[in-house]
Amino acid sequence: MIQKKSDDNSKGDFPERKMFQGDWKCAECGTKITELPFEPSGDRPLHCRECWSKQREQRSGGGFAPRKMIQGDWKCADCGTKITELPFEPSGDRPIYCRECWAKNRE
Ligand SMILES: [Zn+2]
Numbered sequence: 001m002i003q004k005k006s007d008d009n010s011k012g013d014f015p016e017r018k019m020f021q022g023d024w025k026c027a028e029c030g031t032k033i034t035e036l037p038f039e040p041s042g043d044r045p046l047h048c049r050e051c052w053s054k055q056r057e058q059r060s061g062g063g064f065a066p067r068k069m070i071q072g073d074w075k076c077a078d079c080g081t082k083i084t085e086l087p088f089e090p091s092g093d094r095p096i097y098c099r100e101c102w103a104k105n106r107e
């Protein structure tokens with residue numbers, strides 16, 4: 001019995017992507033864009049390859065997202081330093097330490 005393989009369309013390594021030709025500008029850096037792998041909808045800013053990959057890195061957690069800081073008026077339980085910002089909400093039943101004493105206690 002001869003088995004017929006249905007991979008006729010996999011001649012090359014990758015299927016050819018349809019590219020859209022045009023004359024656009026990167027919304028971020030102003031680089032001229034002449035080819036896009038998708039049809040621009042017009043209501044979204046276009047980005048060049050570099051800015052696009054940069055944005056993707058940021059979204060996937062490549063950089064550190066700014067932490068939400070909680071403002072208040074506390075005192076370090078160890079050295080008495082005034083603390084006005086904390087990266088977490090103090091529970092009240094635990095002593096609060098300043099950054100230095102916190103690092104010391106962790107060691
Ligand atoms: Zn760009």
Ligand SMILES: [Zn+2]
Pocket residue numbers: 076077078079080081097098099100101102
């Ligand atoms: Zn302290």
